[in-house]
Each structure stands twice: as C-alpha cells, then as structure tokens.
Amino acid sequence: MASFTSDELNYIVFRYLRESGFAHSAFVLGCEAGIDKCSIDGNLVPLGALITFVQKGHQYMEMEANLTCQSDTDVDEDFSFLRSLDLITKDAHELWQMVKEKKKTQEKGKDKEFDSKYEGKVDGARERAKQYREKECENDKERVEKDKGREKQHEDHTDSGISGGLEPVDTSITSTYHICKISSPDVIILEGHTSEVCVCAWSPAGSLLASGSGDSTARIWTIGDEIRRSSLQNHPSVLVLKHFEGETNENGKDVLALDWNEDGTLLATGCFDGRTTIWSSNGELRRILEKHKRSILSLKWNKKGDYLLTGSGDTTAIVWDVKTGKQIQQFEVHSGSLLDVDWQNNVSFATSSTDKMIYVCKIGKTCPIRTFSGHQDEVNCVRWNPTGSLLASCSDDVTVKIWSMKQDKYVHDLRDHAKEIYTISWSPTGSGTNNPNQQLVLASASFDSTVKLWGVEEGRLLCSLNGHRDAVYSVAFSPNGEYLASGSCDKSMHIWSVKEGKIVKTYTGNGEIFQVCWNKEGDKIAACFRDSTVCVMDFRM
Template sequence: MSFTSDEVNYLIYRYLAESGFVHSAYLFGLESHIAHTSINGNIVPPGALLSLMQKGLYYTEAELCIGDDGQERTCENLSLIDAVVPEIVETRRRELHQQQQQQSSTSSSSSTGPTVKTDSKSSSRTHIHSSTPNEKDRSPMHPVTNTSPQSTHPTITDRSNIDSSSVNGGINHSNSSSADPTSMSLKMFNTPLPGHSHSPASTHSHYSHTHPPSSSSHTNTHQSSTNAGNYPAIPNGNDNSSLSSYSNSTNHIAIPKHEPMDYETVNNSHHHSHYSGNSTSNSLPTLPGSLNNTNNAMVNGSVEIPPNRVTVLRGHESEVFICAWNPTHDLLASGSGDSTARIWNLQGTREPEMVLRHCIRRGDTQVPSNKDVTSLDWNPSGTQLATGSYDGYARIWSSDGNLASTLGQHKGPIFALKWNKKGNYILSAGVDRTTIIWDANSGHCEQQFAFHTAPALDVDWQSDITFASCSTDQKIHVCRLGEQRPLKTFHGHQNEVNAIKWDPQGRLLASCSDDMSLKIWNMTKDTPVHNLQAHNKEIYTIKWSPTGPGTMNPNANLLLASASFDSTVRLWDVERGTCQSTLVKHTEPVYSVSFSPDGRLLATGSFDKAIYIWDIARGEIVHSYRGTGGIFEVCWNSRGTRVGASASDGTVSVTEHVFQ
C-alpha cells in the first residue's frame, strides 16, 4: 500500500472546495500544483477525505480495543485527536480501570451498598461522518456534462488569511519549481481572481480577481439537491456559488463552492468537450409581447463567427487570467498563471509573440517566479505596459517587451493595477491591505495607503491624483495623493466588494459585491444613491458604457453592465436606478463584460467557453464564438473591430467583427 503527496493534496483540496472554503482551496491548489497532477477527479466521490478519515478512525478504535492477548477491552468512542494521540487514550483507560477497581473494592466491602456500575463512554464526543450528496445543502445550479468552473473563483474563503509576512509576500521561493510553473485562478479567486484585476480565483480572483479571484464570500441561497450523481458547474462565499478556476494542458479543474470538484481532460490537439447548453435554474424567461426591454431577458439565437475570422493564439502554458489591447495599436497583452505576460502583434503580418518573463532574484541569478500574472494595464499612449503578479511585484515593460522597472513595495500578491489618464502614476492594490501610487518614470513609491483592514481587491482613478479602492473588509475608500486620511469612506455592502468603477465623468462610483448587490455612490452622500438588487449570486465585475456627457458618444444614455455568477448580465439605467435589460444566454458564471468603443455593442465572456456580442438597442446576439476554455476576460480593440479573450486552457482568442 502506498500513496503520494499529490493524492493527499488533492483530497485536502476537494475537502476545502466542498466545504465552501473556495478561496483557501484556490491558494492551496496553487501552492501544491494540483493542476499538474494526473488525478482523475471524476472518479473521486464527494466527501472522500472524510470517508477515509472515518474508516481510519474505526480502524484505530478497533486497534485500541483489542489487547495484546487478543481479548476485547472496554474502549471509549474516539475523536480524531484521540486517534492521533493514542497514548492519551491508553492513559485514560488505565485511570478508568483504576477507578473501576476502587469502586469494585468499595462495593465488595459494603454488605448493604448498592453495586456501582460505571459508564466507560465519554459523555460528549464529536462524531465525524461523511455526508452523502443528499444530506448537503446544494447551490441551485444546473448540472453539466463536463463540469468546469472555478473556479473551477476558485471562493478564496477569506482572502484576508493569506500570509503577507515576508518581504516578497510570504512566498516560499525555495519550493517553487521553474520547470512546473503552475497556478490557479482568483477571482475566482477565484477569485480571482481575473475580471477585476485579480485572478478568479480573485478570486476574485478576484483573486479573484482570481483571482480570481474572488475571486472571491456571500449571502446564502441554498437549495437541496436530490441528484447525488450530478455536480453543479460553477471564480472572490456563503452563497455556495463562488469559485476559482485553473487549468493547463493536462487538467481543467472545477471547484464549485460546497460542491465536489471535477476535472475536464484537455488533449494536446486542443479539442474540448463543450458544456451543456441547458439554461440555469436562474435564467429568466422572455416576456412575450413586451413592448420594451425593461427586465426583458434576451435569449435570441446567436450568429456563429466563421473560423476564418477567428485567430487562436497559443503559447501560454497555463490559464490566461487577463488580456488588454494597446490603446493605439493592435497589440494584445495577456497575463497567465505560467508567470509570464505576452504581447501579441496583430498588426498585418503575424509575428512571434513577445514573452515577458516575471523573474525574481535568487542569489546572483534571476529565476522564474512561478507566480500568476493577474493584472495588467497599458499606459494611455500605448508605449508601456504595467503588470502585477502574485510574487508581490509590479513591473513596467516597454511595448517591445523590455523590462523598464520593477516596483517592489507590496508584501504579497497584487490584485489590481491601473495607470492614471496622464500616464505619470500607477496605482496598485494587494493582499497586504494597502494601495500604492507609484511614479511611473522613476518606479518610486509616492505614497502607500494602509486604510483597509483586509486585502484590497480593486482600484480605480477618479482623477490623476484621486482614486477609490475596495476590499474584502466591505469598505470603499476614496483617497488622494498627499492626503493622510481618506477623503470619503463608503459603508453599506454586507460582503466583500469585488470591483469598483467611476463613471466617465468621475461623478458616480459603482461597486459590486458578493452580497449580490450593486451600489451607486457619489461624494456628496454617505449612503448609496442607488442600491440595485436583482442578481441572485455574487456579482464579479462591472463596466460603465462609454456614453453620455463627457464621452465620444454624448447623446447616448449612460449604462452600467454587471456580470454575475448567476450566469446573467444585467444592463442598468443608472439615472433611474432600474434594470433595463437582462442578458440570458450563458450557462456558467460570467467573468467579464466589455462595451465597444461606440457603446452600441457589449461583449460577454463566461466559463461556459462562450463569447457573445450583443446589440444593446435591439437586445439581440449578433455574433457568438465558443472557444476551448472558460473565458476570464474579454476586451475590444480601440477601433471596435476585434475582441480579445483569455481562457482557462491557456489560449487567447481574437475574433473579427465586421458590421454592415
């Protein structure tokens, strides 16, 4: 009989995920390289670790209850701690035996005394049992043929529990393997998690960004399931739906919260099984005969993009959490769990991608960090790219792939990173509970803000020196360079705040949370201008439309899009505080939404591997594409002709969109 550390790690991983500790599962899977094992998760039943522990407890109890002479002895019920410290059990047995002898002697010496009988069993013991699927509360999600999240977000059960004690974020570099650069997603982490800027995971991802994810946490909505054989597919919680996700060329792992985790095997030819197309139990029906789109679910048929208008970019060796187009050229940047970012040149003749390797110094040499690249952002002129990594460093690269500077002030993973509009400062947020403004030219830390009491998940600039940050501590701070206290602190969310975004004018601040609500704030009020509640699972990310006053499309209404783990996207009329439309087509959590530059189209990406392009005015899908991995991020190029998408199987896809 033998077992490996990979098998032990996998069972622990499954226990964490099935118990709802999705964020913890995400981090454990990342550090133990679960994605690179050959274990077939489909054959491992729910509660496997507890079942094995129970059997071991029975065996230990039987062993302790049989004496050296083979005779059965009185034995009390064991707890798990008793089983691992059997000498304590033996000590208690001897004490009990002595008490019985003393009582027996006392009884025999008294002709009238009653016989004393002792109960050898402990009056209070905790019995561990393995729950069957029917005994568990199940998340109200649909089963799928080939499950895949979380993440697989993966929910990072508490992003605040991540160790950030070391200089480089509590990362044990000596345990990293440069030949096996594995990590997961944050938001989502998560959870990541990706999406906001951390891997879902972050969970998140976001650590959700992944982050992820996170990736990741949540008001409960439980349903009991009677189907013990089906695992719901799906990461930044308590609502049983947060997850993180990660995959590689061998395994694709799904970690639904409170559910068993399954693998989806990916072969080398990149042909993958597609998810079931069944609608989720949360899908909203089309309202027949409706004359407007208010709360009208859009379930129109899709128009598949032909293969000659799809480019699949391969090169990453792990999941790709995030991607972003250069604002002036058709250069697409992507960040991955393989500890690299890549810049893909899609201008005319295809050129090999530029690989931006994220390394750390070990002695006198530079070695791969083996940590996820979970956030990236181009400067406004498109000449530099900033990246944030789980190794605790932010980096600035030139557009031709050369490292310009390394920013090393955070103690732990970086979840979000943004340039200001002027391009002279970079803003970052990390697990160390701080946000930092960096001088982009010198790489110097201009100011570090330590106002949050838990990991900071997302940041967004209001002006060139004023920004907002959100955290798992449920608070939102508005801060300004040079000020020693927040200008404003918003309280109201009941769970971690996954993402925040200022509207194009910097007047309204939108926030989304694992409490399933959207809130709209302004600087003149302490309470939300609007408290928008319609989603029935965590809201992973939000985006404002590039419309309304102060934009290139001033005559169009300002809208806010929200993407949720309930598999839907909602469009909100913020002025009225109402849901204008609900986009129902995806069958898995939606991690990303992106408006086209003219604000007429919306791209959505989900872990069902599908990308949909919606005509907002007509409420119809005009283009669709199904990839080979769950989608973490979608983004439009500056001309509105291409959509880039990063996926859990390590691919980056680019779809061409031509409209007559």
C-alpha cells in the first residue's frame, strides 16, 4: 500500500488527466503505478474511488482556465486555497467563488498587517516613539549634573571665537542652560485640527503655511508679518482642505505628506488611502491622482514644477504629469514599502524602502540607473545635497551613509548614534548655494534623543547636540544655514547655533513634535504637534 497526502494525490491525478487527454481510466493509472489502495488525509480509499477524479477532470481544466484568465497570481497558489474534498464535491463555478472569497480574506489580512506594521511610519512614527522614549529619572539627573560641570568649559570654548566655517566642538556638550525661551507674545498657536498634525510646510512664495493631519484634512494658514501684533481681530485666516465627502471625516484619509511646488501656486497632499490631491494656493481642488494601492508616505515636486513624485506603501513610485493628471511612469523596483523619495534634478530621483535598498531612477528608464546597497535595516530617509552631487541616507541600522553617483559603494559610513536614525537634512551652504562661504553640513536626528552634525568632506562628526530628552523626529536648517531647528517627542523645539553648537532659543508645547520648518525669510519657524495644534514662532536674533 502506498500513502499520499491529499495535495500529492490531487497533483498526480490532475497532471495525469491533463496529459493523457482522459484516454485512460483511474484503474489503469493505478495498475500502471502498482497501487491498489491509497491514503487521503489519513483515510484509506479504494483505488476505484479515484474514478471520481476522472469525472471531475473537466472541472479541473475549467477551473485552471478561470484562474489563468482572471487571476494575477500563480495558478498553483490559487489551487492551494482548496481542499481535496472541495475538488471532489463542488463544480468549477463553486470552486472559483471559494478562491475569490479566500483571496479577498487573505488580502484584508495583509492590509491589516500593513496598517499595524507601518502605522508609526505614516503618522510621524507615533507608535515607535513610545518604544524608544527614555524617561528614566535617575539617568536624567546624572546627565544634568554632568552638564553643569561642563557648562564653564563650553562657555570658554565658544567665547574664544570660531571663524572660517564650522569647526569641530566637544561632541559631548549639552547646552541647555542660560538659553532664551520663546515667550508667549512671540508664538501663535493655530487651532482647528481635531487629530495629530503629522506634517507642515511653508509656501516658498509668501506667508502661507500648510499643515496635514490625521483628521483627514489639510489646512492653509495665512500668517501675518508681525506675529507679535496678532490679536483676535487679525488672527490668521485658514482654508480647510477636506479629503472626504459629507459632514464627517472618513477613516483612512489621514494626510501623511504634503509639498508646495516651486512658485507656491500648488499644494500636493498624500493620504493613507493612497490618493494624492492637488490644490491651488486659495484652496481650490485641482486634481485627484489615483493609482497607488496603499498609503502615500512621501511626495515631492520637481524644481521645474511639471512633475510630481509619489512614494507608497504599495512598494512603487509614480511620476505624474500634473497638468494632465496622467502618470508618466510607475517604478516597481523595490520589494518593500517606499519610505522616502527625493528629486536629484527634474528627471532623476532617489527612493528608499523597508527592503534596505536605495535606487536612483530616471524618467524613461525602466531599470534604476544606480543601485545603492549597504544598509542593514529599513532606510527611513534619503536627501540629495543642494547641488545633487551627493546623496545622504539614514536607517534603522543606526548609520548615516553618503553616496556618490560615481560609485556603487558608499563614500562615508557615519556611525555615532545609539538608536535608529529617523531623518536627515543638508545645510543650504557650500559651493553652488546662496551661502558659498560656509561649510556644507549634514544633520541627523535619532531616537537616541540627539542631533548630530557631520562634516561631509572628511566624513567625521563635528558636533553632537544633546539638549533633547526624547526621540527627535525633525530637523531643519534656517535659509542662511546659521541655525538648526529640531523637534522632539519631549514636546520641545530647540533652535541651535550651528557655529557654536548650542541652544539659543527653545519652545515647549503640549505634545510631541512631528515636524519643524522655516519660512523663506528665516524669521519664522512652524512646528506641528501631536495635540492637534500648529505653532508659529517669531525668530529674530
């Protein structure tokens, strides 16, 4: 007696029926194989019972034809949804309905798994914040005492004067004393969102500030020149951009990404449901771009403003022609969710993913023009330097890497953080910028509560900014490159002197800060908070 599993038996009979054209009976099949009995799922079955499979042969063939024509997956994978009893007792139509229902259930399970796994990524890492917070009182006390002992040393260092660009400073310095807190008259608190505010961005042309929230709306705020003069009479006006129909918000339409075009006339917003929406600066809906199957985790306009690049949790990036609303090209090069995208120029861009890979793609090319591998964990952020000659990346593998299009291997592997690095930012300085006499610097923000400044030419740590007490989500350089703003899960925003490596101003709100950004003139800073508010601070030294 031979023993087969039901899957093995199904496969043997099915393939036999296909190849024989049903010219033989199941009995002949058994005689040729020397089998008189078999075991199906542990039960002995006379070989004569296999004649049932012969009678079902046409249904097998019809079933396979249906799957081949109507499914975009492997046929053998579709057959795996069925049990041997199903194949014997049900006709082809019933089998096809079963496959469709089971596949639908499986997809729902995958979506649920995706939503759970990447919830922290898409809403400003809210879940991962909890995991990496350091609220050990004893450690904080020890650090404060240590900082007090270094305070005089730091003052002596900064008083000596530093010229000719940023010089390395003591990387262990924590400058949290004798700093100026931003006072209430210098702050406008923008209220109206009903959920956490994930992203914010100033328009490059004027006094407009955009914010995107988990409440399914984006808002465009008009901020006056003089924050100090704000009052109930001239409180900032606001345009509410709804990403839902009807009176109530819809689940899954959280606004996770937004970006202004170069002249500030159009705002693009990306939602959790995979839709990208284009708005005018006065709040008019221009276009809805629908192709992605999962969340928009990053989007960017090219400098020319004719193309919009979107990166999604569905593993693809799409370049859109905004005038026509048509996709120019969809890039399917990653095997994991895209976490970030960034343009190198008007036609080439970089993408990073949970698959640990970085690709540089070009419109019109089906394959990447450069592949960067070297990270050992998810790559959270990619940024080109101001001239597009170098690409920086940061990862959960606790490293920052610098890449050049001239070689596959990284130019620098920067290691000094103790935990995952969430974001990076280049200074608007160096050759080819508006600040050519200042050194090009890269800032990195980590869940280890520090911000680090790196000298890119030498590939070395210049300064460690240790003023925060929790994970740092966002960093942004001022337009002149002299200051750096950082926003943290400790509810505080610090403004640092890049040259001296110390805090010059600070502001504390009522929730974790997900993003900070400067206006074009460099005299205002915006921060968006988990407590559903956006704050705009006057910054004048």
